[in-house]
Amino acid sequence: MGDEKRAWTYYRVANGDPELMEAQRNELLRHAKSLGYKVVGESYDTGSGRCMDREGIKEVSAAAASGQQMDAVLIKKVSCLGRDILPTLAYIAQLNRWGVEAVSIAEGTIRITAPNEAIDNIIDTIQM
Template structure:
C-alpha cells in the first residue's frame, strides 16, 4: 500500500483535436496512478496550444488546489503543460512555492511519488 498522502490531479493535453491521442494519455496516466496506488482526486484535459497556461483543464486543476482538494499534478510529460521551457519552469516553480507538486511520468524521477 502506498503511504503517499498527496491528492493527485491527472492532466492531458493535445495541441489539435485528436481524441485518440488524448484518451491514450489519460489511459496511461490512470494506469500509472493505479500501479503506484496514487490518490487521484480528479482529472482534466485540453485540446489547446501549449503556448498559454490559461486553459480550461488547467484552470479546473487550479480551482481544485484553491479549494484544498488537490495538491499535486501528474502529467505524461512536461510538454503537455507547455511548449516554452522557461514559461513551464516558471509555472511549476510558482506552484511548488505554494506547496503544490508537479510530476511528469516520463520526465522526472518517481522517487518523489
C-alpha cells in the same frame, strides 16, 4: 485514510484527437495507480501549449490553490503543461508554492525548490 496521496491528472493533445486523449488519460490513470495515488480530479486541454491561459490549466490552478485538493499533478511530460520553458517553469514553481508537485511519466517529479528571483518575476507577470 488521511495520509493517502492525492493526484490530479492533466493531459493535453494539440490536435484534439479523441483516441490520443483517451490513451493519454488511461496512461496517467495507470501511472497514478502504480505510484499509489488516489486520483481526485482531472483536467485536459486541446490545442497549442504555447499559451498558459487554457481552461484545463485554470481548473488545475483553482484546485491546487485551494490547498486541499491534491498533492501532485500528474502529466505525461512537461511539454503537456506548456511548450514555452519560462512560463512552464513559472507554473510549476507556483504549483510548488501551493504545496503541489508536478509528476511526469517521462521526467519524474519536477520541483522548483531554490528561490529564484527571475522565476518569481515571471510568476508575478503571468495571470494564473
